[in-house]
Amino acid sequence: MSTVTRSLSLGLVLLFVGSLLSGAALELNKDSIPTELNDEPVVMEATSPGHPVFAEYMGAHWCGPCHTASANLHSLYGTNGGGGTQSEDFTYISFWESGQTGNPNLSPINRRAHLQGAPGYGGGIPVVVFGDAPQGTYYTSGGQNYDSYYQNGGNTKNAGDYAVSVYQSPNGANMDIEIKATYTGTGSKTVYIYAAVTEETSPETYSGSPNPHPHHVWKKWLLNSGGTGFESVTLTAGSPVTKTWSVPLSTVRAGGGNTALDNFLTVAALLDGDHTSHRNLVSAGDSNMGPKMDIGVSGLTVTNDEGTESYVRGDIVTLEADVKNMGDLDYTSGGSLEFYYKNGAAVTSIDTVSIPTLNAAPGSSYLTGTATLDTSNLPGNVWSTNFGARLIGLNGDRSSSNNVQELGVNHDRTPLAKTPQVIGSNVVERGEYATVLAKGDPNDNVDTIDSMSFEVEVSAAGQDLWDSSIVSGGENVLYRDSPQEGREYIVTPTMSMSAGDYDVRVRTVDSRGQTSDWSVVDDMFELANGRPLIVADPVPTVMCDLSTKVSMEGHVTDPETPLSELLITSTSENFVAWHADTEELEVVFPYDNGCPLGQKGIEIKVDDGGDYTDTGELPYGTLLFNVIENGQPRWAGLPIQVIDEGGSGELLLTQYLSDTDDTGQSVDVSTLSVQIIDNSNPEVIEVELRGNDLGFHAYDDDVNGETVVTLRASDGEQFSDQTITIRINPINDAPRLDMTDIEEFSLKTNRQKVINLNSRLTDVDSPQGTYWVNNPQSTETGSARLVSGDLILDFEEVGTQIVTLSTTDGYATNSYEITVEVFDSVPFYVSKVDDGSGHLYVEMADTYETQTPSASFALTESAPTFTVVTVTWSLCNELSGTCDGIWEYDLDMSRSNTGWTQEMNIPSSFGEGMARSNGMRNMDYIGLSVRAVDNAGQDYKTSETTKWITTEALPAPSEMDDALIEWYVADLLAEIAELEAELAESTNSDDVVSLDARLLELNTKLDVACDDPRADCPSDDLKSSSNDGTSGLNTNVILIVIGVLIVAALLGLMFMRSRQDGFVEPKWNEASLPFHDAVANSMYGGTQELFQQPVAAVAPVAAVAPAAPVVAAPVVAAPVAVAPPAPIAAPAGPPLPPGGLPAGWTMEQWTYYGQQYLDRLNNQP
Template identity: 30%
Template sequence: MLYRKVTSTALTFLMVTMAMTLLVSPLEIQESPLPLAEEPAVLNAPSDPGHTVFAQYLTSDNCPYCYNYGSPALKQAKNSLPDKFVYISYHSASYGNTADAESGNIAPIYGVNHLQETSGAPKVVFGDKQKQSGCGSNTCYDSYISSGGQMHSTAADYGMTISQIDNGDGTADISVAATYVGSGTPASNLILYAAVTEEVCNSHGYNDGSKGGNCWEAWLLNNNGYASNSGTVNGGTGFNTISITANQWTTTTWTNVPINLVNGGMSNLNTVAALYSTWSTNSYNANVYAATDSTMQPAIDVKIDTMTVENNAGFDGIIAGDEVGIDVSIRNIGVDIYSANNGESISIYKVDGVQETLVDTMSIQSLGVGASQSFSTTWDSSSETIEDNGLTRFRARITVQDGNGANNVMGGTIDHDAAPTAVMPVANGVSTTISRGGSLDFDLTAIPNDAVDDLDSMTPVMEVKHSTSQEWESSWVSVSSGPVGEGSNARFIASVTPPVVAGSGDYDIRTSWTDSRNQVSNWLLTEDAFSLLNGLPTVLTSGSSQFSGVPIVKVGVQDSISMSGIISDAETPLNQLTVTSNSPNFIAWDASAMEMDVLFDSVDRDAQGNIRDQGIQVTIGDGEDTNTGTVFFTVIPNGAPTWSSIPAQTIDEGGSVAVSLTQYLSDTDDSGVTVSNTEIRALGVHVVSIDPADRISAEIVDQTINIATVDSDVTGTVLITLRSSDATQSTDTTLAVIIRALNDAPVFDVTNLNGLRIKAGETYTLNVADYVSDVDDNQDDIFTTVTGAEPGSVVPVAIGVYEMQWAESGMQVVQVRVSDPSGAINQYQFTVEVIGDLPMIWDEGQGGDLQAVYDGMEYGTHPTYIVSYTGSVNFEEVALTWQICNSIVGTCHSQGQAPGFDQSFLLQSVYTEGLRTGDEVKLDVIASDVDGFEHKTTKSYSVFAVEKIVIDSDGDGVSDSEDAFPNDPAESIDTDGDGVGDNTDAFPNDETKFEADSQASGMNSLLLPGALVIAIFLFGALGLGIITVMRNRSTDPEAVDWSTAVPSTDTVANSMYGGADAIFQQPMAAATHVADYTGLPGGGSYTQDAAGSTIYVALDQSQWRMNADGSFTRV
């Protein structure tokens, strides 16, 4: 064709021209071109391989190629094929030791030893057969997944599903189901590979702060066992071995697996499972038939969605005869329509141990995607035996043909409502003796015997009787309307107050309880629960609330004085007492009138002339016991003002009272005639004394006394001596003031706790005794509860001692509740500042805590750095580390620790020549301050090495610093120093000679061989042109697409111009030695062999050993 003729002619001319150039410049030896690097095709996402693919991924905290490429590549593949691609991450702390316990390399499985690995990352093993090292893009694994991932050829014939059920008690039940849907026979004795992983690797953060996926946390073993870094539970010895039957699901279940095996709760627990032909702890290359994880859903999946078991009457539990309603709903949670066949059903069973009794059944209808079906039935409990703390179990089961048999069963229970049991009452005090007029409290509690009732839904009854009687009495007992206290301190309080007519001696008590269903417990008898003392008759004093005051009699006049409020017996009426005395002032005792007749013949005064009280000692009998006492009288002259008894005044602590005294005053003139009311109101009245003086204040205004307590905490009895005076005489009397105690709530002092600062993850111990007080009760009787807003953050470790701990930083609120035995409550709160790692920022032109300066970052140097801290925190410990990493090979080859801030340190590379192409310096700081808080750089300080600046003025490829002729592109060396370059100097080693004509002879010596070469090129080119023209002379001209014809399809042109098409690439012998790492194939990873030598593993699986001089030799 025409274009071939033109091309041949052009090529001939080109070859002649190239040959002619040999006459102008000397012949140079050209290096052979290197073959292009072979890389897998870059895909936007893996294509569907038609079955599941399983991968095991080796990664490490400090592996940049892992968190920049490897993990993102696996996540992208999982997002692209969520129901076809499954992987697990063996995440170690360092790529120098990938077989540590953190990665899952523990007994009895040894997941990393199984892959015959000890170091180097990232690495991926597909289908337990194909191992890939290194990763340089986020799509580096797509081609392997798309091509089948080395799974077994029958992988499409197997199916697997996983069910994870949260038990609500911190554990989960995990079920793995497997089936065979092929036309042949499934493999026998399959190994069920199963592991618990973190879907988001919260426990395995990369050094850059990112997190990978599906990180191993525990192996799921036989015998319902599991193995984690905390040990092996239930004695599992290896993976389960299972056999599966075609078109039937075989399910393996692990019960009560702790959810806290993973960091992040149930939502972050991802079970990974696969079917293996065999398993070895020291070698791989098994057949893998299928894989799944708990994020994958089958195409058709009908599950039991909800199940409720309730008493139809609305009660929380059941007693025999109740009807129980059972409601079950099922739902199609798959992605395809479920078409019901004959025989699919929902069945409800009553479960007794391992025995199931059918309650009712119903057929299942066809269900669209997301559609549901409900089923309700009733069960009669008449034949059920109600047991203490018992329950009745039910189980719902569906029989369906779907992709997941693990969610076809659900259980439900309803509690038994049993009668309560009374607990022996406890006397609230150290003594069980009741004085006359007194009372005794008992704490009442009961055992509900079920999960239905508690103290709030039960009521107690308490009765008493004399130990010699058979008659029970309840009117003496008052029971609190509800429980007091909280938690284990909750109880009812029953107060026993015997009447005054009750006989003394020992008394029995009995208690019974009624629950919310009116079920009554048996009576609980407590014999000799308390003793009632006999009440002795007594003479009342001012300290008694019944005391009526000191009676006033006139001297020389026989008076009959009522003893009411002066003599008393708690159980015997005053008119049944006997009163006798040997005092001459005692005349008689009139029991029926309850009056004592007295006669005083003189007025007793003190040295100041004030009238003093006079006493009569009496003996009082109640028919059982006798007692003695002194009755005091105020004996006044006949003409003196007279006080009648002033009743004792009772006020509350913090209270006050006003008493008009005029009604208690009288007066006579000298002849004994009572004066007028006006004259009585004119009598002077004032306070003589107050005893004790520090509890109340008293002020008299117009014969009215105003009394008030000095504060809200004083209690007791106070005596006020009052004096009334007329023009000539005065008379004193005593007013008793009783200050009644009120219960004050306890106090919790949060002053020193507000703003408390503690470190995240550390424990702070709080002893409540250091902060609680009560003016009314002993500290030991105060009940304190401390809670945190975050569950589990504040826990009791002993009585009155709590430990506080938070994992995350931030402000936390702590609630405090204090109560006393009387039920008075105060509530408080205080804030705690939880501090985690405090950030340190590199100053990169926008401000920060840290500044780094260095002397240079040129290739071939070992730089010196100084790091300075510009903040205000005082540090006790500083860890400043450095690394030199190479971005081309993806490894860090040098590292060290600096002495600290403001001190220079040398970054000594492992390569003697210093920094190389692609080297990057990274600095990190971790520092602890004087308070123990840790400060940490948020990211590494990073600087890349750069080329040295080379100046070449004449452009001859030799820098000016080494060029003897920097402005002459034809010369650069002058060996003899005669000012004439060696290229034009005929005598380059003789500074006295430099004839130019000698060069002509030198050139002529080169012309002969040059001419020979030119001739060969000319003959070759002419022959090629003639042959091409002759071969195509008879061919008709064709239309030519020049966009494809030249040079891509032209062999000659591509050969001359170095064409890029694969057919023009000449195969070359593979290199076996390179000078340094820049000559290695890209995208690989480093590891070590058994002798400790550094080995580079390329993507084509070739291995290169690093030599002492930094070069590499292929092995």
């Protein structure tokens, strides 16, 4: 071989090898795209990087991942922002889309557009950017933890050379703002002051659940004098520059429990350029960051020399308050602590105390000021007086919210007396008493019925001879918390008091001994004459035909006259005499046609000397005697038995029995038998005999009354009867409230419910009108009212509310509780299972990757009749935490019986078009929230978003069911037809390459699908049009391969002609040719024709050799075919096409044959 030929061969080889090395170098030096994973939640507090860090956050109320981003920024600020527990060098600003007003008007500086226009913006929210980064690590998206970004420096540049301080102080209706920029480096620097007014806590909340408040929400820019951009300043070392603004306090709203003044937060940062581009951020701060000048008053107390928490006019009160330095700077600017009191809006100064120097160091001394006031000159008609301490004449104080303290002190006024009344009958029998209800009004906020007492006095009518010695009681409070509230006093007339009318007077005494005027009631009660009382029980036993004296003690009584002074007479033939000295009545029941056995009565009259002309006769009554024959069992009088309501008792009868035989000799009573003959009132008291014991019990807990039980004792020959009275002691029962259907129920907020309690209120032992329901108490103040017996409920707070009711008759009380579940909206339930549960059943189909899901949904039979149903579909990604689409609309309720279907073509949230034009991606999910109103006007809404998550790629056609493969083939054919139409119209070569690659991929997928016998595919004739599109590529590929073969031939020629150098001609291995790779053949249409061309065809191609370096330089297939021992796996292969690795290819195949694939595309006409 000539030297020229060998040189040419060597040059071609060097050119070929250089192409390979340059391609490999380009591939190896590609910038890797880091994959950022969501940070794990950090439990510990963030560590300061040692300089300020500033972030900008973009989010919206409807965005679920924005909740996380906002909460984590707020948490980081809590530990490392203004007033933070770790440091004060982090702040941020929020550009937040409100549910009420939408996105804020950021003109003339639209930072949202600035953030969205950055190279790092990938669509979607939330976005958090540190240090105005355009892209990269500090340009973040998705909800995550931001501690690591802060700890790693937060993209702040040259922070050691700059500082910014923000001061704000209220000035009337405005907030004066001062921002100072400082530079400590060399030379001079011009910086721009990025500054804005924000709401530290927005009063609005995120939608959904949970729904936290956003923070640091932008409200207004602080601009240059022209209002066109940020203020710029030129800094030199040691010469800070200060800029000032004055902004209306109304710029921000109250929020987070703070007033607008305390919710006013100014945020500032220093940039090395204006706002029109991304700049370096060199420092940042806000008005919460120190040092601060803050002087405040605290610890106000008002003490009374009398030791009470209220005052009576004339008392001396002492006011005391502390003035402390609550900031970070020493205070030396003077001013005073002023004590005062208010009468309405008028403020009267009491005294002032000068404020000394107050140091900021911990443990420094502070001012404790005092003042005294004689309350004699305070108004007498007020119920309370507001005393206060305030700071006046301060200079430089940053916050006025803690400069005033006020404390209300109640005025202890003279009480009032109300008209007393008698409870029960106003006619008092002898030996009885009158119950007087003394009532009063404290006439202030100091005393209550518990701290008030009453003086009660009695006088004979019209005589003004007042006496309190017969008055007792006052311990019991009756009718508490009602208009009739008062204390119970007992008036017990003495036996020496004359019968007739009596006057009563009452006055109120409060806790300080102040007394009201007397309230006098004339003829309040009448003291009646005591009538003698005649009682038959216990019935004494007398023997037939024998005169017997029976003691009348317990049978005849008079409240005013001793028994021995009474005169007892009778017209009965059985009456013998009244023996007053022994208090015995003598009777006889003579033998007449047989002895009159059994109980016999004698009517007697009793004269106590009283005037009974009004009735025309003396008091009278009947005495009973148990007449027995000698030898009969004898009964002693059985005492009256008294039991409580619901109670029981037992009486041993043998102790009241005796017996004799015919000769009068005693007989053992255990031989007697006893039986019950009659029970006069079995509905009230039940009786039974247990041997010789009489048992009895009340029928139930509510019955009252008495019964007379007739008993018979028998000795087998004779018997005798006796009666016993059993009486129920009435116990007052508290009124009862029927709680049926009202113990627990649900109620919507701000919807009134009325319950008629009068119809549910009963009292078994009190007449109608003498019992009532007290004012209700509720866990939500003011939500329960009682009006004319109706309980009116109206709640504003969501949750479980307890309403407490009490019923009383003045003596006994019952308490009840009503549990109300207060809700804003009734939960709306979405069911994924068609089992009749929930309100709306939703079936979501086509949820594989690349598919567009479709939903079929219908109301369940258990759903109420809805008049409005609003559905909100969202499209988000579970992994990234971003939401890209939202779609809200009202359903056509005329189709509520048939249901609805909807394809999930959800509009994008960031412009025109769909959120997913190419179908679902891995871990995408469709979210559904529902709001509805039924025909009763009741609101419903879902408490959480129902999700359908895409987790699976489309299966292989052989694994698809019939319906899915039918859809799959139809979708491929439709997309192929669309691409062919675009190819026919496209004139851009880059577009043609991309479209060809996509078309080739789709045809490959269609071929695989059509191999399934179930697939409904077009015939080969119909498919030829798409295959023709690739014919042009085959020619280019043939040319490329021929070029490669030429290079290989040249190499072979060079080696054969250089045997003296030791080179051995490689052996041809036909099995290593690419056309034997069946997989690759199937991917790009076959290589047999490319690699089995006749050798003679190479010569005509030599004319196109100049084009070979452009087309064939990056080809790596030829060296692999010629020299199999070379390290094949090392090259990374050509760059992947825009659509990624073609379907069905492996990376190994792409390394060998990828360049041929690209060349065919690039040479497509």
